[in-house]
Amino acid sequence: MNRAMLKQYTKLVEFLGLTLGPSYEITLHDVSGKNSSIIAIVNGDISGRNLDSPPTDMALRAITENAAGRDYRINYNGLAGGNKVLRSSTYYIKDSGGNLVGMLCINFDDSKFQALSSQLFQLIHPDNYVENNIAIRSDILELTEDAPETERFNDSVTSVAQSVIQEVLSEDGVPVDRLTQAEKIRIVSQLEQRGVFRLRGAVDNVSKALRSSPASIYRYLTRIRSEKEESF
Template sequence: MNQTILKQYSILVEFLGKTLGPDYEVVLHDTKNYTNSIVAIANGHISGRTIGAPMTNFGLNVISDKSYKNCDYKLNYNGISKDQRILRSSTMFIKDENEELVGMLCINFDDRRYVDISNQILKLCHPDELVEQNSTYKSVNSIIDEAESFSGSIAEVTSTVLKKVLSDNNIPIDRLTQDERLRIVDILNQKGIFMLKGAVSEVAKQLHCSEPSIYRYLNKLQKYKED
C-alpha cells in the first residue's frame, strides 16, 4: 500500500516541478528508507541532490520525535542548500490509513532571482533606504541553528548535525572525554541520526573513536532508559 501511495506522489512531484518552474525544487521522501530516502525529485539543481539521497536532519527529527502526528504539514521554514543559499521550505506529511508516516512531500523555493529584480526596481526609486528595507534575507550564519540542511550523503547529514551539537554544547572535538562522547551520542540518537545506515561508522570517524565504542554508548543509553 505504501509503495502505491508513493507512486502516485511521484507523479505529483514531476507535475509540480514542471508547473511551478525551475525555482521550485519538489522532493518526495520515503520515510521507511532513511538512508536512500529520496524516491522522486524535480529541479534537483537547487539543492544539488538526486534520487537516493538520505533523509535530511529536519526529516530525521520529525520521525524521531513523532511531531508529524500532531499536524499534516509545516510551512515556510528555512533550508540551506549545499552552496549556502537560504531557501524557503515547506513539507507535507504523507500518512497511511492508520495515520502512520509513509512519506514527505517537500517544496524548496529559491527566491534569489526575484529578490534581485525587486532590489533593482527599488534602486530606480531610491538607491539605499528602500532597498535596505526591502531586503528580507538573513545571513546563513544567523539561521543555521534552526534550518534544514540538504545533504547528498550520510557523511554530510552526520557532519551537519554533529557540528551543531558540538557548537551548542561548546565541546571541543579534539579533546573529548568519555562522558562528553556519551552525551553527544545521546543527543545524536535523540535527533534520529542512528536511523541512517552507516551513521555509526560516520559518527565514530568524526568523534575519533571506534565503532564498537559508539555501540557501547548506545547500549549504555538504552540501559539508562530502561532503568
C-alpha cells in the same frame, strides 16, 4: 509507503514540478523503512541533490519525532550549497495509524525574483530608499543562516552526519580530546534522538568525530536503546 500511495505521490511530484516551474524543487521522501530515501525529485539542481542524497537534519528530526503531531510545516528557511537561502515547506504523509511514512517537500528559490525586484525599485524609487530596503533584506538573510530552524541541504551522508555531530559538540562545549566516557555517551544519545544513526555509515562517522572505536559507539548505542526500552 505502500505501492498505491507511492504511485499517487510520485505522480503528484511530477505534476507540481510541471505546474510550478523551474524555481521550485519538489522532493518525495519514503521514510517507512529502516533507511529513508528520496524516491522522486524535480529540479534537484536548486539544492544540488538527487535520488542518492540523504535526508536533511530537519527531516531526520521529523522522522524521530513522528512529525511531532504536525500535518505540515510551511515557509521555513532552507540553506543549500553556496549559502543559497530557499523558502521551504513540507507536507507529512502518514498512514491510517498516524505514523509518518513519507514527506513531500517544496523548496522555492526566489533569488531571481529578488534580483528583479531590486532592479524594479531602482527604476521607480530614489536610490536611498532602495538601499534601505536591500539592507533590511540582507540583514534578515544573514541572521537566518545560523538560526536553529534553518534546514541545511547536504549532498552526502557524511556531510549530514558531520553537520549534526559538530552542532552537538559545540553545544557541549568540551574539546573532543577531553571528553569523558559519560560525555561521549550523552553526545551519542543526542545524536540518536536526532536520527543520525538512521544514516548508513553514521557509526563510522561518529566514531571518528569522537575519536572512539566503532565498537565503543555500538556499545553506547546498545546501552542507550536498552535504557529507553526499560523506561517504557
